[in-house]
Amino acid sequence: xxGERVIAVYLAETPLSLEQAADAIAGEQSTGTFTAxxxxxxxxxxxxxxxxxxxxxxEEVDAPSLxxxxxxxxxxxxxxxxxxxxxxxxxxFGPSIPxxxxxxxxxxxxMREMSGLRLIDLELPEAFAARYPxxxxxxxxxxxxxxxxxxxVLGTIVKPSIGLRPDELSxxxxxxxxxxxxxxxxxxxxxxxxxxxLTQKVKAVMAAVDKAADATGRKLMYAFNITGDIGExxxxxxxxxxxxxxxxxxxxxxxxxxxxxxxxxxxxxxxxGHRNQWGMLTRSPMLGIEFTAWQKLCRLAGADHLHVxxxxxxxYESNESVTRSIRACMAPLLGGYETMPVxxxxxxxxxxxxxxxxxxxxxxxxxxxxxxxAHPDGPAAGFESMKLGWEAAVQxxxxxxxxxxxxxxxxxxxxxxxxx
Amino acid sequence: xxGERVIAVYLAETPLSLEQAADAIAGEQSTGTFTAxxxxxxxxxxxxxxxxxxxxxxEEVDAPSLxxxxxxxxxxxxxxxxxxxxxxxxxxFGPSIPxxxxxxxxxxxxMREMSGLRLIDLELPEAFAARYPxxxxxxxxxxxxxxxxxxxVLGTIVKPSIGLRPDELSxxxxxxxxxxxxxxxxxxxxxxxxxxxLTQKVKAVMAAVDKAADATGRKLMYAFNITGDIGExxxxxxxxxxxxxxxxxxxxxxxxxxxxxxxxxxxxxxxxGHRNQWGMLTRSPMLGIEFTAWQKLCRLAGADHLHVxxxxxxxYESNESVTRSIRACMAPLLGGYETMPVxxxxxxxxxxxxxxxxxxxxxxxxxxxxxxxAHPDGPAAGFESMKLGWEAAVQxxxxxxxxxxxxxxxxxxxxxxxxx
Numbered sequence: 001x002x003g004e005r006v007i008a009v010y011l012a013e014t015p016l017s018l019e020q021a022a023d024a025i026a027g028e029q030s031t032g033t034f035t036a037x038x039x040x041x042x043x044x045x046x047x048x049x050x051x052x053x054x055x056x057x058x059e060e061v062d063a064p065s066l067x068x069x070x071x072x073x074x075x076x077x078x079x080x081x082x083x084x085x086x087x088x089x090x091x092x093f094g095p096s097i098p099x100x101x102x103x104x105x106x107x108x109x110x111m112r113e114m115s116g117l118r119l120i121d122l123e124l125p126e127a128f129a130a131r132y133p134x135x136x137x138x139x140x141x142x143x144x145x146x147x148x149x150x151x152x153v154l155g156t157i158v159k160p161s162i163g164l165r166p167d168e169l170s171x172x173x174x175x176x177x178x179x180x181x182x183x184x185x186x187x188x189x190x191x192x193x194x195x196x197x198l199t200q201k202v203k204a205v206m207a208a209v210d211k212a213a214d215a216t217g218r219k220l221m222y223a224f225n226i227t228g229d230i231g232e233x234x235x236x237x238x239x240x241x242x243x244x245x246x247x248x249x250x251x252x253x254x255x256x257x258x259x260x261x262x263x264x265x266x267x268x269x270x271x272x273g274h275r276n277q278w279g280m281l282t283r284s285p286m287l288g289i290e291f292t293a294w295q296k297l298c299r300l301a302g303a304d305h306l307h308v309x310x311x312x313x314x315x316y317e318s319n320e321s322v323t324r325s326i327r328a329c330m331a332p333l334l335g336g337y338e339t340m341p342v343x344x345x346x347x348x349x350x351x352x353x354x355x356x357x358x359x360x361x362x363x364x365x366x367x368x369x370x371x372x373x374a375h376p377d378g379p380a381a382g383f384e385s386m387k388l389g390w391e392a393a394v395q396x397x398x399x400x401x402x403x404x405x406x407x408x409x410x411x412x413x414x415x416x417x418x419x420x
Numbered sequence: 421x422x423g424e425r426v427i428a429v430y431l432a433e434t435p436l437s438l439e440q441a442a443d444a445i446a447g448e449q450s451t452g453t454f455t456a457x458x459x460x461x462x463x464x465x466x467x468x469x470x471x472x473x474x475x476x477x478x479e480e481v482d483a484p485s486l487x488x489x490x491x492x493x494x495x496x497x498x499x500x501x502x503x504x505x506x507x508x509x510x511x512x513f514g515p516s517i518p519x520x521x522x523x524x525x526x527x528x529x530x531m532r533e534m535s536g537l538r539l540i541d542l543e544l545p546e547a548f549a550a551r552y553p554x555x556x557x558x559x560x561x562x563x564x565x566x567x568x569x570x571x572x573v574l575g576t577i578v579k580p581s582i583g584l585r586p587d588e589l590s591x592x593x594x595x596x597x598x599x600x601x602x603x604x605x606x607x608x609x610x611x612x613x614x615x616x617x618l619t620q621k622v623k624a625v626m627a628a629v630d631k632a633a634d635a636t637g638r639k640l641m642y643a644f645n646i647t648g649d650i651g652e653x654x655x656x657x658x659x660x661x662x663x664x665x666x667x668x669x670x671x672x673x674x675x676x677x678x679x680x681x682x683x684x685x686x687x688x689x690x691x692x693g694h695r696n697q698w699g700m701l702t703r704s705p706m707l708g709i710e711f712t713a714w715q716k717l718c719r720l721a722g723a724d725h726l727h728v729x730x731x732x733x734x735x736y737e738s739n740e741s742v743t744r745s746i747r748a749c750m751a752p753l754l755g756g757y758e759t760m761p762v763x764x765x766x767x768x769x770x771x772x773x774x775x776x777x778x779x780x781x782x783x784x785x786x787x788x789x790x791x792x793x794a795h796p797d798g799p800a801a802g803f804e805s806m807k808l809g810w811e812a813a814v815q816x817x818x819x820x821x822x823x824x825x826x827x828x829x830x831x832x833x834x835x836x837x838x839x840x
Contacts, residue, residue, distance in 0.1 A: 031580050044583040048615075066703050068736025091615040092582050098647050098674035099611045102696050106608060110735035127724065159450050160460045162512050163468040188526060189449065191519045195468075195511040227518050230650060230682035254677020262650035276522050279529030283486050284704035315530035316488025349585030414780035 004090040007123035008104040013116030015071045017057045018082040024113040026050035026086050029106050055086040063288045064115030065286035079115050097257050108175035116286025129334040135304040136339030137270040139363045145246045146221045148182040152366040154386045155183025159369050162189050165202035173205050177212030177220040179380035186225035190275045207245040223249035223272035241268050253277040257301045264302025273303030292328045299337040306339045309396050311354050313345035323358040348416040349389030356393035376411050387414035424510040427543035428524040433536030435491045438475045438502040443809045444533040446470035446506050449526050460571040473505040484535030485706035499535050515547040515676050536706025542713045549754040552720040553666035557690040558758030559783045566641045568602040573788040574806045575603025579789050582609050586624035593625050597632030597640040599800035606645035608696045643692035661688050673697035677721045684722025693723030712748045719757040726759045731774050733765035743778040761783050768836040769809030776813035794832050805832035
């Protein structure tokens with residue numbers, strides 16, 4: 001580990017010079033305190049200090065993005081933005097995700113030297129690969145378990161989000177499984193609620209999945225939301241596996257990256273990683289974390305699938321940002337850590353072509369809620385329309401044209417086409 | 421649990437009316453999807469829907485705080501702010517912190533209906549108390565273990581933050597323990613690093629603590645930073661306890677609230693909760709979480725001590741906000757959940773009077789890094805000056821006047837007094 005370093009790249013905004021801001025970041029997160037203390041030798045600093053690797057100036061602005069920056073009497077009224085890369089010696093914290101976070105994020109967001117700070121990328125050394133084995137299934141394992149090849153893994157989210165009794169859910173799941181869907185996930189609002197405990201849900205859902213599989217020859221993958229406290233998650237996982245389930249789902253920000261890494265230690269099925277609450281960490285443009293950085297930690301911690309929002313979604317995020325997220329998930333990390341990006345929110349057959357263009361691959365999971373469940377001819381036609389949307393995309397045929405020969409797609413366009 | 425509800429209070433900003441925004445929040449986090457789906461019956465909505473409890477209009481602004489809000493052609497150019505309270509039926513998720521988070525935060529931060537959203541408070545029903553036992557030591561337990569009564573628990577943070585070898589740390593700790601300090605914590609940057617593994621650190625520190633205790637008759641509380649992955653944390657905790665240690669420390673945002681709750685299941689010593697990374701969730705005024713809400717979850721999950729920043733700190737936060745945080749920690753939660761607020765950053769004897777005024781109590785932990793370690797007459801005088809600062813505060817004697825009779829305080833004022 002000697003000599004190995006983590007590189008953290010920040011988007012920074014400061015009333016100071018970018019050089020002063022960079023030094024403040026490096027000092028705060030390694031050897032600094034507000035007044036020099038005994039024992040802070042030159043040798044210690046040499047061995048443990050964070051180092052500013054590069055500074056790339058960007059634009060200047062007239063107002064601070066965040067409150068509380070300290071401004072001197074001589075301040076010229078400008079706030080300077082730039083990209084700042086800082087490297088940290090690995091021996092300061094070792095290959096530990098939680099301690100990495102304290103080092104590269106830590107108190108930085110609160111510094112008065114900054115009027116904006118966002119962690120935009122992380123470069124991690126090999127030592128992390130030895131500590132965190134990462135996804136056990138990834139793209140190939142998910143295709144093997146679903147039997148879905150040569151197209152995205154297509155599926156839906158249980159709707160209504162909340163409130164179906166296990167017997168009602170069972171009917172819905174069997175219908176969708178018989179319709180040929182590859183995948184269904186619980187809603188993130190619905191894990192192990194008192195009104196429909198997971199024990200009952202797993203039993204009801206797996207009976208439906210198995211019954212449909214006997215008829216169709218393919219076993220639908222149902223991602224049971226097992227989000228919970230640490231011990232509960234283990235019990236939930238074991239319950240799903242014992243019933244023959246082939247996936248579990250967690251809200252990563254609810255259980256933490258340590259919760260995800262712990263689940264990945266014993267998981268026997270793919271882990272479907274939901275990113276609800278993510279907006280809190282990213283919607284303020286000069287604060288928080290960029291998905292590019294965060295997804296690396298999710299993959300290290302073992303997310304086989306990772307939500308990335310969708311193009312033209314109901315959320316605030318731009319299509320450019322969604323595209324960056326999909327591409328980020330596909331870039332190899334430490335030689336592997338394959339995850340399947342999960343595209344969802346306001347998706348339907350018609351979002352396939354743009355999604356294919358954005359992703360540049362079929363190795364994604366494409367989920368439609370209403371886009372499948374509320375298809376005018378029922379969910380089987382909804383699923384069919386999604387497949388047709390991707391066929392058209394891959395063959396480069398305009399959707400309207402492809403729909404002339406395919407009624408499920410035509411009917412989907414009639415219903416959802418005017419939406420945007 | 422029937423009939424019990426969680427109430428979440430938000431500070432919201434929207435280009436819509438506050439009523440429309442409130443309905444969007446309630447819908448997104450309970451029964452909504454972008455298009456009506458079969459099974460969304462009136463009965464289901466009645467039983468599971470989130471309900472808008474009140475709307476309190478605040479000011480209007482001319483520009484959105486966050487990007488990506490959708491604005492109609494008829495928009496009047498105004499963004500309305502208000503407080504919105506929404507209640508959620510407990511049977512939707514049960515008394516589970518991780519699933520509570522998915523419900524009250526979830527996708528809300530990403531909604532295009534909002535140009536700002538911040539969770540400012542949570543009201544939790546009794547069911548949470550049955551599930552989460554909370555701090556095992558709290559204020560009384562911490563006083564018992566440190567023997568510090570009738571004043572704040574006073575201590576310091578190991579500095580330099582990073583880089584001391586175990587033998588160097590041992591010398592420092594023994595010196596500070598002999599000086600009479602109640603408490604020392606590891607820096608948050610320093611947990612179980614390869615350059616000084618926790619096994620060696622615990623051995624070296626506890627030898628120093630025990631040696632000093634033999635001489636002084638009081639055992640210093642050293643909070644070892646055991647932040648790590650789930651299994652590692654347990655091993656680290658057991659190591660500390662086996663060596664006779666009396667506290668462990670974790671970076672709560674590194675291990676997650678589930679990690680904290682898990683640690684609290686087996687912990688045998690107080691848990692010192694550090695909030696590094698917190699700025700990420702709170703510095704953008706119209707995004708994230710207010711400390712008032714978050715500290716409740718930390719206390720439920722078991723934080724015996726909880727960092728709240730300090731008055732006149734080196735960070736961006738206003739004194740009003742720090743005062744609110746201290747007071748929030750002191751408000752009873754579900755009839756208990758006592759935690760000791762930890763005040764730190766740029767603290768010294770001179771910050772005692774204002775801190776006492778803000779807290780209105782002595783039941784706090786007051787930590788000074790340089791303010792003790794770099795005192796011109798050494799750390800014993802630094803510690804003495806802190807006690808004197810609090811004596812002056814409690815007696816209502818101006819600091820300068822009290823310092824006339826007390827040289828340790830006088831010397832502290834000479835060194836640190838001009839700092840602000």
